[in-house]
Amino acid sequence: MSMVINKQLPLPVLLKEEYPLPPWAAQAKVRRDEEIRKIFTGESDKFIVLIGPCSADNEDAVCDYVSRLAKLGEQLSQRLMLIPRIYTNKPRTTGEGYKGMLHQPEPDKAPDLLAGITAIRKMHIRAIVETGLTAADEMLYPENRSYLDDLLSYEAVGARSVEDQQHRLTASSLDIPVGMKNPTSGDFSVMLNSVTAAQHPHNFIYRGNDVTTSGNPLAHVILRGGVDKYGACMPNYHYEDLVRLLEMYEKRPLENPAAIIDVNHSNSNKQHKEQIRIVSEVLHSRNYNPKLKKLIKGVMVESYLEEGCQTIGGEHIYGKSITDPCLGWEDTQRLLYKIAENC
Template identity: 65%
Template sequence: MGFSFVTEIPSPDVIRERFPLAPELAVRKKERDEEIKKIITGESDKLLVIVGPCSADNEEAVVDYVSRLVKVQEKTKDRLVIVPRVYTNKPRTTGEGYMGMIHQPDPEKKPDMLEGILAIRHMHMRVLQETGFSTADEMLYPENLRYLSDIMSYIAVGARSVENQFHRLVASGCDVPVGLKNPTSGDLTVMLNSVVAAQVPHDFIFRGWEVQCPGNPLSHTILRGAVNKHGQTIPNYHYEDLRLLYELYMKRNLKNPACIVDTNHSNSGKQYMEQIRIAKEVLHSRRHSDDIKNLVKGLMIESYIEPGSQKIGEHCYGKSITDPCLGWDDTERLLYDIAELS
């Protein structure tokens, strides 16, 4: 086999024992879990806003960014629950490019997975400690979930992973909301099949154990747009798309029908400023239809301190090194607009 075994990685139990979550932070995380859960189940009419960098590449900049959200959350707490994106695993379409802090805690140095695991746990924990925000991250590697699961309050499964059986099985064992994106093809049936799989119990092999998972009633859909056979992006956030998803949900026996609309990726064609218009259009659709209002529980927005993106090595503080993001000034205005319009 063409494997070179580089470093044996300690189990999640070992890492969590070495770097435990303080009891008061565990309490805060549980409170946040309840707030978010109530939105997904419909017990709360607040809007969930999952917002932050495309990739969390620098701890200082990420903590700085999330600290800015604190004031906004306080002013909008009657209407919004903000969850910072602290995405440390990055799927790459071709397998090339920066794959997140878990691979490279320093984007300019060689991969070091052990240091990466320690770095992402430290960063997620620091965000919770310094800001009171529990976090969202993408489940790119299901077997790595438990390195962070005691800190995160929201988990996303990406468009390239949503058809993978292992992701669906592990989602069924999560006790926080798991959002499952539509695949890059845009097939809504695939996405809904993933939600079905995540909501029912399973027995499977996980990290060398036979495990049983009860099913996750908080698993739900994320619309992120699609790409056609010509490589052109096809948005799926319009009123007609939301109406279709609602009707497809109603044909299935699913718990807590819920959808988050991702305003970037193929919905914006990666034109990051379009996120402002898209967010407002989705909120207009919610106001127009009670069915859509009951279905669409929130928005996902890519945002950082500086607008746009940069190449690795340019060293612009708080600017994305992957997909372009909204800058802070536009983000702050948009969050207040979302609160007013929701």
């Protein structure tokens, strides 16, 4: 095989022992997980906002952002459940480019996976300890999530992974909400098939073990837009799209029907300022139709300390995305207040 083993990585249990979550923080996570669960089961009518940088590229900037978010969340806690995006794995369509802190804890240096798994665990722990907020991350590599599974309150399966069997089966083992994005084609059936698989028990191989899962009743969909055969973006956040999703959900015997609307990616054509307008349209649709109000549990927004994005290398601007462009902090504050008023 044309493969070279660079080094043996530690088992997740050993990394957790070396970098443990303090007991008081673990209890805080239990309480927060329960509050989030109640939103997806319909026991709470709070509105979820999954928000943060496109990629978590710098521990200080990310924790600074989450600290600001936590202070804002205290003011809006009657209406909103804020879940910071701390995304440490980045899918690359062609396999080229920055793959996230897991691969490159220092973005302008060579990959170092041992340093990476340590860095992402330490960053997630620091964010929880400093702010009390547990975060969301993307399940890009199903086996790698074991390094963070005691820290996360939400996971997303991306558009390029949602048809993969290992992702679906692993999602069936989670005891936290997992959002299954529509594939890049925009196909709703594929996305709902993935939710169906995640909600059922399975027997498979995971990290060299024969495992059986119980199914995840909190598995749900994320609409992120699609791309047609000509490469043009096809948004799916409009009222007609949401009604179609509702009708398709009603034909399936799924538990806790729920949807999160990703207002960036192919829904905004990566025009970051469009996220503000799209959130307003989603809230309007939700308030117009009582069934949609029950189905649409929240939105996903990309924002950071500074607006826009920058390239890796050269003069680095603190708190500015090195991948997709994001809203800046001032727009983020205004948007969150607006969501709280209108959700």
